[in-house]
Amino acid sequence: MDPYDGRVVSNFITQCINDQDITIYGDGSQTRSFCYVDDMVEGLIKLMKTPNITGPINLGNPDERTIENLAHKIKALFPETKSEIIYKNLPQDDPLQRKPDISKARELLQWEPKIDINEGLQRTVEFFITIPKTT
Numbered sequence: 001m002d003p004y005d006g007r008v009v010s011n012f013i014t015q016c017i018n019d020q021d022i023t024i025y026g027d028g029s030q031t032r033s034f035c036y037v038d039d040m041v042e043g044l045i046k047l048m049k050t051p052n053i054t055g056p057i058n059l060g061n062p063d064e065r066t067i068e069n070l071a072h073k074i075k076a077l078f079p080e081t082k083s084e085i086i087y088k089n090l091p092q093d094d095p096l097q098r099k100p101d102i103s104k105a106r107e108l109l110q111w112e113p114k115i116d117i118n119e120g121l122q123r124t125v126e127f128f129i130t131i132p133k134t135t
Contacts (some may be wrong), residue, residue, distance in 0.1 A: 003128055003131055008032065008067060008070065009034060009070070009074070009121070009124060010128075011023070012070065012071055012074040012075075013074055013124060013125055013128045014128065015083055016074060016075060016077070016078040016081045016083045017078070017081075017128060017129065019081055019082040019083055020083060021083055021084050021085070021086045022071050022074070022075060022083050022084070022085045022086065023086055023087075023088055024067055024068060024071055024085060024086070024087050024088070025067075025087075025088050025089065025090045025091060025094060026067070026087070026089070026090030026094065027068075027087065027090075028066055028067045028068025028069075028071065028087065029066050029067075029068065029096075030066065030067055030090070030094065030095070030096045030097065031064045031065060031066055031067070031096070031097045031098060031099065032064070032065065032067060032070070032098045033060055033061045033062055033063055033064045033065070033098060033099050033100060034061055034063075034065075034070075034117060034120065035059070035060045035061040035113050036061075036113065036115040036119070036120035036123070036124075038115060039061070039113035039114055039115050040059060040060075040113075042111065043059040043105060043109065043111045043113075044059065046109040046110075046111050047059070047105075047109060047111075050108065050109055053108055053109075057104045057105050057108065057109070058100040058101055058102050058104065058105060059100070059102065059105055059111070060100035060102060060113075061100070061102075061113040061117075062099055062100055062101070062102055063113075063116070063117060064097070064098075064099040065117065068085075070117075071085050072085070073117065073118070073121060074121060074125075077121060077122065077125050078125075
């Protein structure tokens with residue numbers, strides 16, 4: 001994951017590392033679900049190796065949570081950070097909910113994510129702290 005790709009997890013982690021305020025757009029009630037890369041790769045491999053599957057199959061993690069919850073979880077992983085959570089206007093095109101239906105993946109691939117949000121965030125933070133800080 002690129003620390004500067006503009007995605008919410010990388011933004012929040014990078015902001016904490018750099019003691020910048022954690023920026024939530026909107027009131028933080030919009031939801032997302034996050035799938036750790038190891039789980040996603042496993043799902044993609046199973047999909048590629050399973051014959052006779054046609055049509056789309058959602059891969060992801062159906063564990064839905066608010067952006068505000070995510071911000072607090074990430075901030076808690078940085079007890080020394082000076083970052084505060086701030087709120088800015090929600091962009092017009094920002095979806096209010098994202099949650100994949102992985103029922104086909106469970107049924108046809110016998111796949112579902114194994115790494116929960118806490119473990120995934122911890123692993124991601126451990127990776128990000130190895131990247132040099134911006135100035």
